[in-house]
Amino acid sequence: MNTTVPIILSAPKIIDLLKKIDLISVIEEGFISLSSDKAIIPPVGELLFDNPKGETHIKYGYIFQQPYFVIKIASGFYDNPKLGIKSSQGVMLAFSQQTGEIVAVLLDEGYLTDIRTVIASMITIKHLAPKKITCIGIIGTGIQAKLQLEYLRQVTNCKNIMIWGRNQEKAIALKEGFLNPEYTITVTSSLDILADTCNVIITTTPSEEPLLTWRQVKKGTHITAIGSDTPKKIELETDIIKHADLIVSDSINQSKTRGEIYNARLDNCLDEKKLIELGTLLNNNTLGRQNDQQITVADLTGVAVQDIMITSAIINTYKSQ
Amino acid sequence: MNTTVPIILSAPKIIDLLKKIDLISVIEEGFISLSSDKAIIPPVGELLFDNPKGETHIKYGYIFQQPYFVIKIASGFYDNPKLGIKSSQGVMLAFSQQTGEIVAVLLDEGYLTDIRTVIASMITIKHLAPKKITCIGIIGTGIQAKLQLEYLRQVTNCKNIMIWGRNQEKAIALKEGFLNPEYTITVTSSLDILADTCNVIITTTPSEEPLLTWRQVKKGTHITAIGSDTPKKIELETDIIKHADLIVSDSINQSKTRGEIYNARLDNCLDEKKLIELGTLLNNNTLGRQNDQQITVADLTGVAVQDIMITSAIINTYKSQ
Structure with a gap:
């Protein structure tokens, strides 16, 4: 068994932590790494659903010389609001680049995808x-x-x-x-x-x-x-x-x-x-x-x-x- | 926020639950679904690492008329034993096919991949x-x-x-x-x-x-x-x-x-x-x-x-x- 226990954070805790982060600088650094060939980003994985209509994207990769690789699962199920559930859903996972061990499970319910998307938009503006x-x-x-x-x-x-x-x-x-x-x-x-x-x-x-x-x-x-x-x-x-x-x-x-x-x-x-x-x-x-x-x-x-x-x-x- | 909290199971709990499952029948049913075109299985996602040498596979998909879609992350980091850590690592995630919400996080440390692999081998024998x-x-x-x-x-x-x-x-x-x-x-x-x-x-x-x-x-x-x-x-x-x-x-x-x-x-x-x-x-x-x-x-x-x-x-x- 692994000796380290992964960090598991729920959405409210994640929202709280976000307030302490300079998101624009953080995300800008990511884009710079990508365009400087300092990141490995494979093609997006995709699952489509018909009944009800939904789609899931798997985005993943790593930036050289960082401790973690990240796998993000983000879904859009457009009938969810009828059930009182957010249409965007998801989870972010971080793993050690040294051992492959899971480091963190962020149960963000798609929130981090929403935030990193608006931040990218703000960077362009x-x-x-x-x-x-x-x-x-x-x-x-x-x-x-x-x-x-x-x-x-x-x-x-x-x-x-x-x-x-x-x-x-x-x-x-x-x-x-x-x-x-x-x-x-x-x-x-x-x-x-x-x-x-x-x-x-x-x-x-x-x-x-x-x-x-x-x-x-x-x-x-x-x-x-x-x-x-x-x-x-x-x-x-x-x-x-x-x-x-x-x-x-x-x-x-x-x-x-x-x-x-x-x-x-x-x-x-x-x-x-x-x-x-x-x-x-x-x-x-x-x-x-x-x-x-x-x-x-x-x-x-x-x-x-x-x-x-x-x-x-x-x-x-x-x-x- | 979602109202349902995902099931999070650690490796010892998973090993305990496995004892109650007729694994050969369960996995046989999966192969039959695949060969009967009752499953959507996209190509495997892959991340490779050089220092230390490691590889991560992302396998995912769903079987029609089942409640969940599953995303599995399994890694092999071959220098891990030198650190006293298993070379195979991983996690299995289940999500609702109806809403995209996360249903379960199985922190199996690669164990379920090992087991479903040996079971497939036993099925062939x-x-x-x-x-x-x-x-x-x-x-x-x-x-x-x-x-x-x-x-x-x-x-x-x-x-x-x-x-x-x-x-x-x-x-x-x-x-x-x-x-x-x-x-x-x-x-x-x-x-x-x-x-x-x-x-x-x-x-x-x-x-x-x-x-x-x-x-x-x-x-x-x-x-x-x-x-x-x-x-x-x-x-x-x-x-x-x-x-x-x-x-x-x-x-x-x-x-x-x-x-x-x-x-x-x-x-x-x-x-x-x-x-x-x-x-x-x-x-x-x-x-x-x-x-x-x-x-x-x-x-x-x-x-x-x-x-x-x-x-x-x-x-x-x-x-x-």
């Missing part, structure tokens, strides 16, 4: 948004839309938000549930109006049809697309990728098989010269937005380095208490 | 060995060799065993550690002698060079090869696959990328007409050995259905207590 953000458009009304709202203050002083949802009631509920009086939040049923008003747009839906079109996007806009993480899901018309000045991918390798960039490539709308990896940008900020007229797009499909970094940070914070 | 087994040859001296010794009595009355190990001392230690006086155990340093004496041979090593040759194998022998589970590992000269009368694979799909059958195919030594899947054989025993002169080979690379079945059985047994 921090580094790619135009200097003066007039209004931030959020497309979608789910967990990610809510988290974007909560975390935006970490990277911008802009307090003007516009929300678009396929379901107007959910958009209103999202607005009304966000109780920070400093913010001015508008709900719109028109993506034309949203794109005309906002120069930062975050897309957070599981749409399988493009929502935002090239015609709608005005000069100087930055778009972060976080909804599409499979080959089928798409939120941006591929012409946006074709005409934008700069495309940033969290993992160029992963973008070959999923997300907006994958779909744009299928439509011959991807100019590889305009594509850089997020960690490369973080290493050299001169590669980013050149002026306030450029249109920039960040496509995030979610990479295991984020899971590795957030899991390691939780473990380290827990141990140092 | 039960169904493919010649009627009269004269002596059973075990090639290798590790955990699997030890488990084969312990489990053989579940499928045969033969008590004559011959052990071959690259390291003679380890072979002697294996013999001396097995304290059942009913058995006659011989250690040999010659594979010629082993193959000449035994008409059932089990290979259990991580060898990357063939150990047993076609010339050595006598008429009527059954061989179960369990050591090779990667493209690189190989224990049988590919001529054995070429000339044997019947080849049984635990997963024909998985045998396309790893194990003895994979290597034989590379050498153009595989006649597909002689190849059947274990679950197909279990469904129709007339497809097996036809007489006591045939040479049969079972190549086991280890399939997630075994992990699904053993994990589900542990959970059900735990819940029914």
